[in-house]
Amino acid sequence: MLLYGPPGCGKTLMARATAGEINAAFFSVGLHQVLDMYIGESEQKLHKIFELARKSAPAVLFFDETDALAADRRDLRHSAGRNLINQFLSEMDGANSANDGLLILGATNAPWHVDGAFLRPGRFDRIIFVPPPDTAAREEIVKIHAKGKPLVDFDAADIAKRSDGFSGADLRAIFDQATEAALAEAMKKGSMIPISGKMLAKATKEVKPSTRKWFESAKNHALYANQSGFYDDVLVYLGLKKQ
Template sequence: MDGAGSALTRAELISLLIRVGVAATVSVVSMRYMLKYLDPNHAAKEQAEKQAKRLIEELGLDRSVNLSEYELQIAAQLVSAAKDGVEWNELGGCDELIKELQERVILPLQLRHTHSARSQLLAPPKGVLLYGPPGCGKTLMAKAISRAAGARFINLQVSSLTDKWYGESQKLTAAVFSLARKFQPTIIFIDEIDSFLRGRQSHDHEATAMMKAQFMSLWDGFSNSDADVIVMGATNRPEDVDKAILRRMPARFAVPVPSNNSRAAIFRVILKEEPLAADIDFEMISRESSGLSGSDVKEICRLAVLRRARELVEEGVDIDYGQRAEERLLTEEDLLESVKKYRKCADVGHFDRRFLNGMFSADSEPLD
């Protein structure tokens, strides 16, 4: 009787434990699904992980390297140097700057593991700042450096480091540097770095301040290690970058508005694949477009090619046929007219102030 009672009690206990275990498992699974559907960024995270795995395979990286979910999110911002990289000859008019970059940034990366002495003084700079007016090729230059050095390139989007959950931003920030170390040599590129690492203020949001502090702390850790990781930033407002960040970027390069000679070289680079008239005076075109940036020159070239295409369409020429010999050559006049058109459209100084203030109406006087 006692034995039977004891056996029944044990059976009941085992049954109870099983029920508790099943309930706990169901609760955990339910909680995970609830968090999954409550998280507004869940779909974006899943997409980032898929993109990261595709990029890792495309870049030929070691797929056996174990990556956390945070590192996978950052890995989605890897850039393929073979597909999206830039060759030096695609940067017109930057010969002196390219020479300086090759000596101070690329050569140390190349010598890092080949020099017998392995001197710490041969290490590349841990921070590089490219500064200058907008549209002068800072981002293209960063990609060219990465390709020439054979380094991985993380085009870091600062928005990817922000998360609504407390502490997640810090984990993502840490993942930037841990991922860079795993696939070194790596360049972490931050465009418009002044918007992220600007001078710290007392009224900064707590989460933002913590993220900046951790970024600088991790950066310092790499500065004192032998990891081949470079943080590279680009800005057109260097005076707004935090002084502590500037201290961590000893290699600073000004990327100015191109000179007339440089601008002529940029015209030639952009139009090298186009059918051109033999008598185009690029030096004269460059003087006519004085003061314009590289991105302005690219838009001028686009307008010139579009002007040529429009005339061909009006003449009834099938420009999709593909026989380039039958196309009209791009002429000096096309470029000059495009320079005039671009200057007229780009100059906002002629706009009526009522238009700029959102007060323009049909009854207002027409613009000049």
């Protein structure tokens, strides 16, 4: 499965939760664990990662920033990058690849940069859009960030209503900014100042939703490069297509 959507909306968290729900080992793979400056070493590292996951089955093998490891080969100038992609394809669904008991998850902010060969059946054949949290989800995220903080006049529902389009990371930024404001006030008065609802409301106005820029780019791909219908969920979310 390939999870895609704006950054900061919980794709990595969903992958971890999936492993926990099915009681499977979890392997998270980053670029630094695969890429190597020497020719052939990257392919060897990738093979060893798959072999380790296979031996630990049932397991979830999670690739973050999948578009970097599975980039469209038409965009690559060097053969080394193509060789790594070919190795990745072979590990996922090659003649010598036995992936029974292995769930391969990928996450990306730019699915349109993933090589088309990864999107056929047997590879990333399920593509799931992970949108920004809705109002109810934002309220729960706000409550989590509020735990352990000195708060007065705190209204999670009010913050959730004010933060339409915010990602989970944006909501955290609201609390970070409000905390800084409370600390600055405390330094002036020489005593502890709790984080007030007004501080949080002000921070909500100052923090801009980071998802907007992503949707600007995603909208163009969904409208003009969506012959296969991969990005229909984006159009539905934006209100440009009926569900």
